[in-house]
Amino acid sequence: MEKFKKYIKELFESGEIEGFLGIRKNGLHPVPHLFTPEHPEELETLTIPDVRYPMTEILLTIVRKYPDKKLGIMVRGCDERALNELVKNQKILPELIKHIGIACSADLAASCRCAQPYPEEIHYGEKVAPVEDRSDIEAIDTMPQEERFDYWMSEFSKCIKCYGCRNICSMCFCDQCTLEDNDLIATGQAPPAIPIFHLIRAFHMAGRCIDCGLCEEACPAHIPLRTLYRKVRESMSGFLGYVSGTEGGEKDPLEFLGSEGYMVPSKIDEK
């Protein structure tokens, strides 16, 4: 940990970064914090807890205000996937953002069911094995169609339309949100119309969702949102060969034609 703090301090001193978005200990609570070279003493409170925050979402807020600052950000595997996608969507400039990698602990990786619990370059922690688990999708795929419908409708009916899933999402960076479009979703009315509210968001996650699972953690009604978005993520890679969160390469094929000869998907099995 001391080594890590020293590393950040060095980055400050060399001028490589003008701010570091990390987590500090505030009493007993770990909270996200922007460390700056003006207050190097704050680095003493720097901590790396076994909890996650929507760091890239916070970064976007900072970048909107200070678009030309060189910033460092503490990234886990999920944060890095989010940053990659933000670069592709031209929300951040990669040359201004320095990734400072944290490998997640085995406990955290297990509780997140994370398929990639480490970023490319690790400055703190040890790489642990990824967790491959698609039991949640399989459980629903094996249900008969009517049961599936009833299951999702009963889950969606718990929604209180708090927009928590959207607000915490690193990939929800649009200036105007379709979930606040009065022609599609009646605004100012709760609970929302189902399943349109959730399916529109689910479709929007296609080609974007980086499977961090923060939406599900944030949901006060415990709707298994991640399962839904994981499914869309799978469809995207299955039909269109696109996995969001990878560095560089093609952009979201639902929004960009891409260079690969205007690929169209194979027909889906309708059974």
Added chain:
Amino acid sequence: MTQKEESFEPKIIAFCCNWCSYAGADLAGSMRLKYPPNVLPIRVMCSGRISPHFVMKAFQKGADGVLVTGCHYGDCHYMKGNYITMRRVTILKDLLKFVGVEPKRLRAEWIAGSEGDKFARVAHEFTDEIRNLGPSPLRG
């Protein structure tokens, strides 16, 4: 079969692109080809304009089937809009299937301005298919 099922007439929304499919639908009319009155065409400028949100809204409002029609590949007035349409429809169908709505309720077809007969045929086929599937589970 109960009385209710026998009298079930599906409501179908057909999104037609301005340049090919709507002209195709028009031609079906000019040719005096009959197609079921269940199909309600909505004209949009391009099939690429058909946001999946429109499709969802149609289902939410009680449509039993949604037909998305556009120009054939290479014919699109806006060059490549229909490629994106097909990608979206595929992902949306898979999503519908996952939440327990029959993916057959959503269908994409390419219909040229000269294919009035194809428009009528697709409208017949699709209406029959949806009639067999019964009312949409999303109907309130």
